[in-house]
Amino acid sequence: MHYSVFSVLGQALRGQRGWKPQWRDAAPRTEYDVVIVGGGGHGLATAYYLAKEHGLTNIAVLERSHIGSGNVGRNTTIVRSNYGLPGNIPFYEQSMKLWEGLEQDINYNAMVSQRGVLNLYHSDAQRDAYARRGNAMRMAGIDAELLDREGVRAMVPFIDFENARFPVKGGLLQRRGGTVRHDAVAWGYARAADQRGVDIVQNCAVTGIRRENGRVTGVETSRGLIRARKVALSVAGSTSLLAAMVDMRLPIESHVLQAFVSEGVKPLIDCVMTFGAGHFYVSQSDKGGLVFGGDIDGYNSYAQRGNLATIEDVMEGGMALWPGLGRLRLLRHWGGVMDMSMDGSPIIDRTGIDGLYLNAGWCYGGFKATPAAGFCFAHLIARDAPHPDAAAYRLDRFATGHLIDEKGMGAQPNLH
């Protein structure tokens, strides 16, 4: 059923009784051309673009729980393409362009809101680092503006300009950045992929990966053996566990990142803002809650929850930046498990095993990458060659030294 204001009005008159399931809850068949493991945003987007761009429809997306139950539904909804290194820039910009046309493409309102992403700086050195980044963005045709203190004040007059421990001196602004309603991305891609014939199989956990003669032949699941010519892993957070099924060790650790939402209030802030001197970033959801976060907890974890030390750290950052937040109440905090890679950048590549493809290592940047990750991963799976925009995300870059280390933190995942 096509979604539009007319269908909504029509259904309103019929007591909403005519709506159909947004995607089929498919039972797994015994064989597919491509099996995508992971029904998160990336896996569903991959299925959609495999179908749409490459005409492959004999595809299953296997999800151990229900779709969208991982990081696509646990993040702080920020999208941006303000990266500084050539390995990242074209990829994230492609993602941003796909976001800009996504809703019309998949006929689903994911509330892509290009309200601007503002990164604050507090020293000359930080300003110059942002200038370096902004200039690289501009060279790639991406919008970037370096604001001075007054420019920042015009956007966010309520932050602390008078008594700050680390005074705000300006900011790097990407106006095209913003937020997207996270759950809707998973649901919208699921619906669009389903309409093109993709099987979305929920409650289907992969327990093994079958190989014959160095080639993948299928996956063992909680719902039986499923044969496949190609198997694509898109299970950020759990990548190492799947890789271990084929004895593969990866440059990845799983870490917990917490996220926070306040009670809903009337509009306070119109952009996404990042504090450059503390671990804090914030935006406001359309429903009114401030959505914010900070650093990862910093230890390996699969537990989807964090601890008080990080919570206090995030709130201190919030209060330091925006002292009016004091009486606003924290409503809920939760955690997601990240694939933290060794250089802070993702991997979209073939593996040493024919027919096994890897989309992993997204750190805390996976949500904004969803459309391009799906698009480029689909390209890799369909053509057995990397998409040019994701060509730098090779698995062997740690051996060759072609690292993509935006923060310069080296081989320590919890510092990226």
Add this chain to the structure above:
Amino acid sequence: MTSAWTPRSAWAGFARAGRHGRPQGEPGVRLTLRDGVGLATVIAADGQEDALGRILADRFGWSLPGSGAATLVGERGLVWSAPGQWLAVAEARAGLQGLAEALRGVAAVTDQSDARAIVRVSGPRARGLLSKGVAVDLHPRAFAAGQAAVTSIAHIGAQIWQRDEAPTYDLAVARSFAGSFWSWLSHAAAEFGYEVDREAEH
């Protein structure tokens, strides 16, 4: 030392003598500024801990405290800092003269007399005050006179040792942090009312 140079208190510019915070009743907390204390880090060479203990006992009359302990007689003695490492304390820096020579080959001795800002905390609400910053259980069943901890208070590294059951504590933080530490201390103590013994020397 016969220098004409005068040392500056680590608390100079921050601590003010007198009664502060809640004005009613007796002060809940008394703060005593401690300047000019002699401090040195003593780190045992590998395998020399026993020898170190013997020399300290024989020459200085000190016993080497175990993990989380402090052995002080009056204002002198040792505070455990880390495995194989202690902070030697004396009422004045001259009080540690001869320590390095006596321990040569057995332990590395490093003067730290200037590295810390020290304040003595006492009064009926001393524990309540410290519980606002110290994430270590200071209840008498868990932490008594003669115990010590290295921890952090208000994001500032701190070493704390309990002197008596009153209780009285000595608190040491890195010198450059003195101002911010005082900001926390005075904020946390205000609720109880506190008294500072004297003006810090400029």
Add this chain to the structure above:
Amino acid sequence: MSTITLRRSEADSAPLPTGRHEAFRTASGGLIDRRRPLEFRFDGTRLSGFEGDTLASALLANGVRLVGRSFKYHRPRGILSAGSEEPNAIVELRSGARREPNTRATVAELYEGLEARSQNRWPSLRYDALAVNALAAPIFAAGFYYKTFMWPAAFWERLYEPLIRRAAGLGRAAEAPDPDTYDRAHAFCDVLVIGGGPAGLSAALAAGRSGARVILVDEDHRLGGRLLAERRAVGSRSGVDWAAATIAELESMPEVRILSRTTLFGVYDHGAYGAVERVSDHLAVPPAHAPRQRLWRITARRAVLAAGAIERPHIFGGNDRPGVMLAGAVRTYLNRYGVLPGRRVAIFTSGDDGWRTLADVAAAGGQVVAVIDSRPSVSPALRREAEAAGARVVSGGYVAGTKGSLALKAIVVVDADGSSETIACDCLAMANGWNPIVHLDSHLSRRPAWDAAIHAFVPGTLPSGMVAAGAAGGRLTLAECLETGAQVGGEAATACGFAAAPRDTLGTDPESIAHTPLWRVAKPKGKAFVDFQNDVAAADVELAHREGFRAVEHLKRYTTLGMATDQGKTSNLAGLSLMAELTGQAIPSVGTTVFRPPFTPVAIGAFAGHHRGKDFRAIRQVPSHAWCEEQGAVFVETGLWLRPAYFPKAGEADWLESVNREVDTVRSRVGICDVTTLGKIDIQGRDALALIERVCANPFGTLPVGKARYAVLLREDGFVLDDGTVARMGERHFVMTASTANAAKVMQHLEFCHQWLWPDLDVQMVSVSEQWAQYAVAGPRARDTLRGVIDPGFDIGNEAFPFLACAEVTVGGGIPARLFRISFSGELAYELAVPAAYGDAAWRAIMQAGSPHGITAYGSEALSVMRIEKGHAAGAEINGQATARDLGLGGMLAKKKDYVGRLMKERPALTDPDRPILVGFRPVDRAQRLRAGAHFLALGAGPSLAADEGFMTSVAHSPSLGHWIGLGLLRRGPERHGERVRAYDPVRDADIEVEICSPVFVDPKEEKLRV
């Protein structure tokens, strides 16, 4: 949606009571202090109450039922509950910078002068323009926005989203910085008891009597829980008296700490708990020196969950109308607050427990008009009780709908035969069973279990050390609460090594909790709400089911059920029960939502405590700080340090003029700079040199005693970690310096290398960064200056103390000091380290000694200018992405030893000759300014990533050369001296031509350094 209808009902047009006129206050009774009347305002109207009231009880006493408007449809809402689960009665409390949106009236304690306003309405609560949304309700079904507002794309940000955002949100947050302060504190105990009701009090008493250290936490200002709300007997006393006696005994125990007004909001790993104490929220403003709230971090060996249970509403048409309340809340208002929530009360119950309301209403002087029990049969005893009170009994029936516009006027009752009638009433008490509070149990990812006996989730497997008691554990009767509380409290103490005292055996009056929940009524009349605050109706759950959103998390996210400020405390199970019915499953098969912390919303300020404003992070001051302040220095934040950046003098137009003067003075005469911020590490021991050899990439084996050497440290991945110097003070004694930014990181790295990589090395390391004040004295007259402070007898002449020499000296008449002849500026220079307490005196002495030589103090700006003039890499170049080779340091790396980073730096991409390498730049037009962050492009090349050849890392205006200079990383830079490239800086609208040159701009032959 073009017509705005303002609807007004006749019955509601009576003026609101003003002044002291608490028409619904009972003549006596309740736990309020009738000797202490209080005045307050709601939406500007003056009202009155008593100490001990909540805002909600006081509003009800004054006959105010309409308290707020709902989120989406702006439906009138009243007071549902009497506790922290309240979804409807949420208001803005206080005003100005203290405005607190979304405050639950049911837990806000009344104080003199309290001001509250209703929210999410315009222009007023009674005439809310957006109430028209209710007319459009058929359109605003769950998830409708995912299906529309897509065309044209640009309209989302410009039109749709701003409209939606303005309509959404409930209260208005304060717009000014929070004027109150917050505290954080730590507490430790053997047994933590969460909840001060009958189970919690019993548990605390049992544990406390054993001598264990006990902390009892309760969110209410008065302990007792439901004992305060019910007319019950414990032993020979009333429940209230028993609670008071128990509290008195607990208060007499030295090892028991009672934290009332304190919400245990989160359970974290390893026995760590978060709680927030509302120290001053019951007052108009916090008293002087007291915080508004205090965040407690509690560490407990054992915890007893005795948080109680929350009553379930019924799902029927118009169940959100003001006047429809939970039956337990009705009893709370009657018994605890002496308030009649209505004069004509109807009871809608699915269990025996709801019948308690009957007697309580009658005792308080109200009239129960009807009891509708959804169970097919009602015991004769209950029926008799109803008849005696003059109430009708409808068994096997249900309430289908409600009437009234802004407050309840009547209910529509359907009897067992299906015929309906309207019964007039102004209050409906609903009793549909109780849900144990399993929120805290699930914070550590534990799932609750279904208890068929009470038709509710109860704690499943609890984390070790945690145990539930009373209603929180599914033991709903008072007798069970007392019994299990005492039992688990004693056991928890025993587990901590204390001998539990024998338990009191306490009888209670009989009670029955038999009930058969009615998950929803068969044929509701009107919208039947599941989640009140988020306006999620039963029809929305049906729609979610129809569209495939059947998993619990899908249901929640698609409909927003359970996502309002109450986090679904009264709605989660209702949603599950509907989905279970729709999918034909049992409730536990549908799943459980994972409850996240905090249990109730917590002020962000409480988490931050003292750490805001200037106290966000500690400030580290340099030893010369006082002098610098006296001189009017401009300071700059460098990590935690506050460093003097420059020292403006009268008549200087701007910072550049000051910095130029400072640089000129150093280069021509002498200057002093505080470099205490560098990390300084004493390294001693038999294997000190061996450790240094392994952590430094350049060789140190040949370093003699009395000499220092530049040191470069790599990370194991081959990139530069930091640089500094290593000075050999003795055969087995070295001092290593690290950069200001990396001091702590380098210390940690050395400890790692020593303790983990090479544990057999016999090394003693300690930071001496705080012990020594360290000053760079630089310039042609540096030696002359220092001779004025270094004690006679130390020869610091060029021969005795050449470049890179180091020694222990004394200064100022016998004060021990360390002297290093090292130079960051390229001038004849020394670094003098003196004990930090003498730092201020030493600085003043050097200024005095240098005065005849024209000394200047210089700050971090001049320091930076001079290091750029000399081409020294610093933080902008050592950025974690550069190799030693990139920085022109490749030649100094050791060939014949293993060291950290040796192998990984040889990876192909890191030895690619095409990598950007450090070179110098000057503007072709010398009048032009350079800027760091500009990228390099070949002349004539258009801007693109492919054409990018590197970037400018650092720039300075060189007074020595009279123009701007820069350092940068450029592809094959060293091969291209003399060539010109574009420095492209579009974010600052700059694009200039620069010439590539050596990074050493001043004194390339180092003639000044060694004189």
Add this chain to the structure above:
Amino acid sequence: MRIRCPYCGERDNGEFSYLGDAAPRRPDGLEAQASAMHDYVYLRDNPAGEHRELWYHGAGCRSWLVVTRDTRTHTISDVSPARDVARSRRPGEAA
């Protein structure tokens, strides 16, 4: 999270900083191979379950510690001084 430092006792995890898996062993010496160093620096088992990992008690006694912790539940079963662990391992053996 609370970590029981063998020297200082139980402390909040905020006092510690984390490095990662304690299993990889640095290939020491001039004869070490680049591929072995690559594996040491970059590859991790990253198990869901028991994990031996390095923590640094930076705000306390500055000891490096080997903590055995379940990454699914955060339950800690052992904390040992890293230097003791390192000294007891044999050449070539993982920690």
